[in-house]
Amino acid sequence: MDGTQEIRDAFAGAEAFGAGGHYGGADAAPPEDPRPPEEIGSEYSLNDYGNGLRFLLYGGRERSLFVPRVGWHVWTGKVWRLDEDKVKIRALAQRVGGRILEEVPFVALSEEERLALDAFDAVKKERAKILAKDKGERSSADLMRLAEIALLEDEATAARKALASRRRSHTNHAKAAGDTAKINNMLTEASIEVATPLDRLNVDPLAINTATGLVRLVPVVGSDRWQCHVEPHRREHMISKIMPVDFDPDAECPLFKDFVERIQPDQDRRDFLRRWFGYSLTGLTGEQKLVFAHGSGRNGKSTLIDVIAKMMSDYATTVPIETLTGSEQRKGSDATPDLVRIPGARMVRASEPEHGQKMKEALVKALTGGEPILIRRMMQEFVEVTPEFKLTISGNAKPEIRGGDDGIWRRVLLVPFEEQIPDDQVDKGLPAKLWEERAGILQWLIGGALDYLRDGLKIPASVLAATAEYREHSDPLRRFLLDACEITGDPALFTPARDLVEAFQAWQERAGNEPWGKRQISIQIKARSEIMQHPDSGARFTAAKVSDTGYRGIALTVAAAADLRSRRNIGPGWLDKRDLR
Template sequence: MCSAALQFARRGWAVFPCRERDFTTEPNSVGKTRTFKAKAPYTGQGLKDATTDEARIVAWWRDHPDALIGLPTGVNGCFVLDFDPREDTATGEIWTLETLKADLEEQMGCALPRSVTAVTQSDGVHVYFRQPAGEPIRNRGNLPAHVDVRGLGGYVIAPPSIMTETGARYRWLDRGDWRDDAAIADAPAALIEILRSPKAKKPASVVAAADAADRSAPPPAKREADVDEDIRKYGMRALDGECREIRQAASGKRNDQLNVSALKIASLVAAGALDERFARSTIEAAARDNPGDDDEAQLLATVNSGWTAGMNSPRDLAEIAAASRSRRERPPRAASRPSPPAPGSTDDGQPSSHEGGLRFDIGRKGPGGDGADALMRTCAFLPHTDLGNLERFLKRHGRDFLFVEQWGWLAWDGRRWNRDMAISLLGRAVQDTMRTIQEEADLIRESGVKEDPMPLWDAEQVRAHEAQQRSRFDRIVSNKRGVITLFSDTIAKWGRTSEGAGHIACIAKMAEARLSSRPDDFDADPLLLNIENGTLQFRRPGEGYGAGVRLCPSNRDHRITKIANVSYDADARSPLYDAFLEQVQPDPEMRDFLDCWAGYNALGLADAQKMALFYGQGSNGKGVWINTHAGILGDYAWAAGIETFIDQGKYRKGSDASPDLAALAGRRMVYANEPEDGSKFSDGLIKAMTSDEPIGGVRELMKPPFQLLVTFTNTVSANNMPKIGTDHGIQRRVQVIPWAVIIPDAQQDIQLKAKLQAERSGILNRMIRGAIAYLGSGLPTPEAVRAATREYQEENDILGQFLTLCIERAQGQTMGATPLHQLFAAWQTWAQLLAGTGKPWSAKYLNAQMQRKGFKIRKSSSMVWDDIAGRYDPHDFVDSDGKAVTRDLPPPRDPSSPAPSDNDGGGFDEPL
């Protein structure tokens, strides 16, 4: 039960423990014993103690391992309709789920939509709906008898809680996954209006039941009032339907649908069927839920156009009124027990369903049913083979799993395609499929065995019998020596056989071909960021509008494998983080850059082709900044080993596994810490990792290769900056971000990282603003970054340092290639800038680098450089053994003096 409670907490729904049995006792503060009933909180403050703190939840359920899971409503973004069927033993009156639902729909004037639903331990039903915008729904009692509302200030018991004494359990119906925001429906507008009204609107069914003893027709005034109520209900049904059409309108059809819907509803307002203010605000709210690329002004202009036309054309409701009067003149039905099915009827007395409505099928329906029983019946007739079991698995769970050859299995967990938990979720789903075969057998067995008609029946009796037999699916498959075997028996036997390890293990392997996908199919949209309460969808600027973002529900079709550890709250702020960043980066330009860099890290783009090198000597906030943003981005962030970025003196072979690169698939923020002093960046790898071109030949251990899409940025934190190449292709990619402020020990807060966790949503808002700024105008470059990067480049330009000190431009003079190389090798030894091999540059490499800087070499009797002269000799830097001298350098030589001979090698006569 603790594990289930933790799942709610990880979804962001606070929980608290409730009592699992009646008449538990505890001493109070004054020594007296108090008695508690089942479902009462174990905690002193009840739902006010609810939390998502996992440590506290684990402690609660350690003390009370069988405690029910209390789930506060309202604060989790939902309210719950509580249907409580019962029988009045005094009067014999029965309230079934069907009658309760019908009474509520009659009061609303529209159907109750399908939404996430749980069955209670007493066979009642909890239906979860989203809290509407504006005033929250609270606990109310203005619905039909035995239909209650649990909203803000209330709570429900959540599945899979179990009553210890009876074994009765709470369980989810097949009405969508409670972890999927999209499965929780919006409540009808009519229901919201009723729940927000100061006084309950009495449903017509209650009036009819009260007058059941008097069969006389209602007086004319009462009948006309009822007609008006029916017209209002007709209007509310129409409003609910048009709002649904607006929200579901596809791109390219939104404006037309919004205009038409506004016209239709306005015509009902003009006819007096709806209140104008309520209807207009409801239409506008639906439009905002599906705005497309339109802003607020464009949406309202479209609504105004249709609304004006509708108000000028009132709807003729005469036919609706006439139908209502005819219905009202019929005698009302008395509340009674449901009649048994008529002979030959396919009605089995269970609640019915209709398209788009909510059906409470706690038990099984007969052949005319849908949903879980229809699926169960379909699976029951599948072959009793492993391939038949594969079909069962695919029908029950196929949409929740995908297989990628290069990665393995992925499972939809309600918010993302999960790789880490996929194997365990797949195993549970396969085992559930096998165990459910027994339920298939029960369904067929309970439907009954088909029988032949009696010989003397007339045609009418035969037709009634045949109609009845259509709901029976069991049959005799063998009768050997008086032992009858039914079809349901064979299903049950196959179910027991299928629970063997071999039959279970083979399903996953066979399913690979049926559920295959490619790595490129996942995390492909760089403008989608998956978070705890939905998916942020960024938008590039276009003609007439700027860059922007909107929150949409998590969607399995987006094929997202990652999730950030943060929820979006547009009103959230981050005062502590703001103060921290202002302290460690006083320059506003730098703070704006870091916000933009953080936003760029949240996008799956690499088009800036930049890597950030955070440089500072410690106690300067760079680690706090990186860890805070990595913690917010969650799965999107990856702490790579610094070896991924460093030249280790060996080449990667195309056939080698590259798990360090494979781990970067789908990431957004890749970061590494503290390269060793004297290390050098791998220029080729950094170019590849900051390019918007894919990297080929990447593969995990024992897996085939795939093409890695570069969807990530790279940030390296360093106290010692690694060396870097001098060509423009690498130098333009690395930018140095200085962290120059050192926080004194007395001012350091060792709890700062933990404190910043509470401001994640506020920091996310800064990242969002930075991402929008990047999409609009690109990555800024503050002057401090330009200066630090320029200094870093100069320090890494070895040849440039040599030329500045040792070589002078001298028009008309020449210098031999060999003397130049000897001078360079001596200087490189003296300057302690030898390559990792411990040797100076070769003459060939030096010649190539000189030519890249624009110097001219030609062949005379030997290779010579034009228009340059040396300012020092090799022996100014090294002794006769080729070791660096320790004395001070002499004054530079006058370029007009004779150049050193080719034989004066100063210990470097041999070419290198």
Template sequence: MSEKIAAMDAAMMNAIDIPMPPEKDPYKGTDLANAEHFAERYRGELRYCPQGKKWLVWTSTHWSRDNKKKAERLAGKMVRSLYEDAAKHDEPGRRRQISRMANRLEGRNPLMSMLHLAKSYLAIDPSELDTDLWLLNCGNGTVDLRTGQLMPHQPEHYITRCLPVDYSPDAKCDAWRAFLGSVFGGNSELIGFIQRAVGYSLTGDTSEQAMFVLHGAGSNGKSTLLTILQNLLAGYARQAAPNLLLAKRSESHPTGLADLFGCRMVVSSESGEGRQFDEALVKHLTGGDLIRARRMHEDFWEFVPTHKLWLATNHKPGVKGTDHAIWRRIYLVPFNQTFYDVASGKIPVKDPTLTEKLRGELPGILRWAVEGSLAWQKQGLAPPEIVRQATKGYQTEMDVVGQFLSECCATDNPAAVVKSKDLYEGYRAWCQENGESPETQRRFGQKISDRGFVRVKNNAIWYRGVRLLAGVTGGVGGSKLFYPETPITESSNAMNGNHPPVPPVLSH
């Protein structure tokens, strides 16, 4: 049976005239054949990114935007090589064919047509670039941060960044270590945390969802620290667009977000006093979700974030949110040392040549950072007590509603009650007295409920589990809202009937 089927198949194949595609001739001379020939010849040196409308060229260390029109030069180089190819052929007809092809391509229009068609053969999507989050490209090779080992540059990795520093596992950085010791007062745990945070920032991994806030008065070393790290990671590091992380009246232009593409470290400096974080944006930029952006005159595109946020500031930006989602991201690093000019006569003295000294140790600092990356992979960021306490203090300082409750309310009796209107008036008066901007009544009420105080409606809105302390000022004309010092019980206030809890006595 199987032999009959095979015979029938053979007969059918013989009966059908199936046209075979012609063999590819690189010297055919058509626009399409020229484009295929060009793409095949320079596949290892050129790629085209349709989203950015840019050619990428291999530089021997990494792929880079073709800002010097190397693609056009390679097209011209191919034309010259065609004449050489023609000379190698013994058949006169073939030599003439190739020479005519080369001669035709010397015209600008045919040359540009070839380049235009070649784009589709050499196209690459941005999502195919820099895909290995654990490779760090250096001047003399690529470091695999999973092992700390150096390997040769490879075009197949499609890396578009390169450090201006060679990697050496034997390089030293004595001045850098001394600098860190001075800046952090010899606190080895804090220095170890900074090393792990920098090592984490070498990678494209964002699993920590962290933002590092370096805080302290001026002349304390935080700017020098970030300057050296930016010098070290040039190509992988970027200065953020001004005020990118801070709340603004209008939405930021998406080009500010496009600048983050492919970066490992993004630095922002010196937020002004009284400014607020754009908390939704901070969460988004540290969350690992796709970021939608575009550059000028480009279409929108999406990318997976690889950056870590570092902010150096003399003033702590405001954080209105009290939820875990924002505060688990923030690591406040205190810079408590101050360095003085020689003329002041104070110590420790500022070294005006320090930055240049540290730049001379970049290979050693790179080794230190790679060691930090390996340490982070073993133990995580593991913030020391000084960072945990500084961050907790920052959170307490930013929790205005929490401060009001702590100073003006008692929350130790679950049966205590307070009228919503009175609580808000007391809060507004406290804000005015302390120079704080009060929340709206709706948002204030939400924050009270978020803290677990039960909202009860009984002729008016009340909150259970909290009461105003005697003497708290609030209401029209600065009236004092006196609530009984004696704990209020549910039965004594008829909470389950049509009567509201015992109201406060209004005193003028």
């Protein structure tokens, strides 16, 4: 066998199953072959490609798929589970050697060899009849015929030897199939047949995989309401996430509801949090928001977020707060090991930013913007993924957001947790008790998702007010421009840019804060000159260049000018020399 038919079959299979292998592009299952699988496998070539086909033949096609740059997934009966360490996929591959041994009896004669055996079998009686004659009675025709039959016997013997040799080779190949290198090669070749793009997994953003079935959120026909229904787990759903929680529409969670009411007495905020976490249960990202649960210790926010994240399991992940805050910036070629778990995640949490830490605003915008981002494991290639997650941050200290534009602030929702549980009322066993109500909490979450689908987030006024206050306190440059400057809009009033920069640094030092760098201040003032209006007068200031680069329509107040004089050790006459051009 030269493998020609095997290659033809592979191409035929590629056409039938699509460019992505069996699950990579096809809707139809492979055609059924009525023969025993060992007979089919006996025809595969004795090389790594043939072993890859055998891996699929003996269960690998139904039980595994390969996502390029992510890894092998194994079907558990409920979910396509990522096999990061290849433990389960290698266990499947290790069984192939034994199945190859079972193929040996099916290693068959070629058509030419079968014809040779049949030809010899057909003349055996004729040869026996001739040999029954005495040698002296055999004619020359008999002798010629015996010579012809001898040639047929030689061809039949060669056919039997060739079959025996192939079966020995098959046996030896079966023994070698268990070698580590052979298993590696087998899986490499098999991966091509079951390669599945990452975007084929978890396609439905309104499907939630639970321990008892796949829950789908669907609209009620002719209504603005939504409902859910449950389907049995199936491989064809292509779901790689699961919650270790049963879907039980009759389940209740009285303790959980009491707990939420205790830590959030405000009904509007409780309803908002239910909608937010219900929204986080889906793969929708249209809101482009993040929630910052803010409050001092012993207020229940961490317990609430922990139990929901634990329930969501595969659908939730945690990133270090250092990913989102601080001054360290990644290079474009750097690996992103802290982000490798976000593909398919619907809830991402981070906690406890340190006081004074700066938010990495560009990264947060990218993560919450709904556009594809690049992530990379160590020593691997980049993978492009589209975020599906909603970001929930919790902590006592608010990260510093220096950008004054709406690009970042329209994403932020600060939810105050203002209650504090007294020490003598802290229940250390509460997380375990809440976990016992997980089926009921899932119903609470699904109810929040259905409410969100009907009404949206419906952000409470108290959350908007708290966020506005956060923005006000996070924007020291705006406060400086309003408190230490006079914004008149008068084009005759000109202040050099360097004066504004240094006056802002002096203002920060006076407040006991670490001053920003001059370059950053210059960039931020320039940005404000294009968008900022005085809240009372509506006046603006604009960038201009006279003898120096500066701004028209703005001047330092007398107090701010005095601070700047002091910082520069300049006499009081400096104030009278401000440019009025």
